[in-house]
Amino acid sequence: MRIIGFYTTLVLSFLLVLLVMNRSVHTYIEQKYHITPFDTQNPILELLSLPALWLESARNALLPLSQDLIIANAENHAQNQSGSEEPESSQIEPEAPKYPLISEDGHIVLEADSTFLFIGDSMMQGVGMTLGRELKKLGFSVIDIAKQSTGLTYTDFFDWGKMLKDTLDKHPRIDVVVIMVGANDPYNMPKIKYASPEWVEIYESRIEEILESANAHGALVVWYEAPIVKKEPLNTKLAFLNTLYAAKVAQAVEKENKALLLHSNNALAPNGSYTAYGKNADGKSIKLRANDGIHFSGEGSRVLGALLLERLEILPAPQEKQEAEEQEAGMAAKSVESSLDSTLLDSASRADSAIKAESSMPESHTLPASPAPSAEESSQDFGVFGGQVAYE
Structure with a gap:
């Protein structure tokens, strides 16, 4: 019992x-x-x-969330770099900066002290590990809050639209938002069938929410398309999601919002089909995908990160710009001074040569002094010819 x-x-x-x-x-x-x-x-x-x-x-009131700790660490790092504390975000109204922006040739033009935010699923986590290191080497700040098993379909589990808004409010100095989602998304919503008109409308609204939230804070959005995976039935669904991402990013650009779509499959599957291996710039075969047929190897993550890195155009920092301008002005001044010195030396050389030539001329060749013109001649008009005054 x-x-x-x-x-x-x-x-x-x-x-x-x-x-x-x-x-x-x-x-x-x-x-x-x-x-x-x-x-x-x-x-x-x-x-x-x-x-x-x-x-x-x-629990949320007593213990900070992992995302809050990451943001707090990023703020402390930024303050240590600047050497001064910034006013609290609640006390200031962040102005939309001129940079970053997308140039006509598709480059991301941004300032040297910009901050990147990574959001998305486990695929973004993989890319973020290698891309984050490279961006930090260039002097950028990186906040990585990507989370596995997340996306835009099941917002009860994790809501990226809300998380992005909260993160931007807590850290308004975010310049570039990098996102990759999709692998966890092509499924039915509660009582709504996948790819139905109602499903598409809801999903597109969540894409727009991310684009609009970022641009409202002056941030640029870099959206990676969902890469091809090994399982073919899932590929068809991911291809459909990629058309939604592309359409919404294009609409954002038409509204003069700052957004860019990076084509992951151009790097990972140039032939349009899944492959676990590729070739690097030296023609050597490298493994691009993990054994599960979904995620990336270290080399695959670096290949995807390079899609963003190769588009960066970094503006010089204010101090560096001032030093460059001062150096350019100094070089210009030295050039003018050198030109003046050369001119003066040349003039002195010619004068010295003329004096020597005159002193060496025989007395028999001395020209007779011209008689002074009479009063009548002085009243007449005259012109200058060959450097001498000729009276008419």
Whole structure:
């Protein structure tokens, strides 16, 4: 009887936990297996989930989220680099900077002290590991809050639109937002079939939300298309998502918002089909994809990062610009001074030669002095010919 009572208590406790934590269980199953197990809007389930929501609110109030810690560290790093503390974001209204921008030839023109924000799924995490290091080598600040198993379809699990707004409010000095999503997205939403008109409308609105939030803060969006994967049924769905990303980025550009689409498949699958290997600039074969047929190897991440790095056009820092201008002005002054010295030396040389020539001329060749003109001649008009005055 004791064993039966033990197992009965264990099962009842498990069921009670499932009921209280029904929202978390629902979102996990939905995101992991792309199915909707039950309706969390049921009044009974909503009532049972209240204690869990209270505990979650208390935890957020007492303990900072990992994203908050990353943002705080980035702010401290920026302050240490500048040597002075910036006013709190609540006390200032961030102005939309002129830079970064997209040039006519497709380059990302930005200032040397710009900050990059990485958002997206585990694919973005892979790219961010190598791309972040290269950007830091160039002197940029990088905030990486990409999170695995996320996307734009299941916002109950993780809402990138809300997270981006919160991050930009906490760290307004973000200049470039880099995003890659899609692998976790081509599935049904609750009660809405994938790729149906209603599904497309909702998904496109979430793409627009990210583009508009970034541009409202003066940030440029670099959107990586979802790369081809090994499983062909999933590829067809990802190709469809890429058409939505491309269309919305193009619309943002038409509105004079700052956005750029990077074609991942041009680098990873130039022939239009999945391949695990490619060739580098030296013609050597390199592994581009992980064994799961979805994610990237280190080399594959570097190849995708290069798509962004090769487009960067970095403006000189104000101090460097001033030093360059001063150096250019100094060189110009030296050039003028050298030209003046050369002219003066040449004039002195010619004068010295004339004096020597005159002193060496024989006395018999001395020209007779011209008689002074009479009063009548002085009253007449005259002209200059060959450097001498000729009277008419």
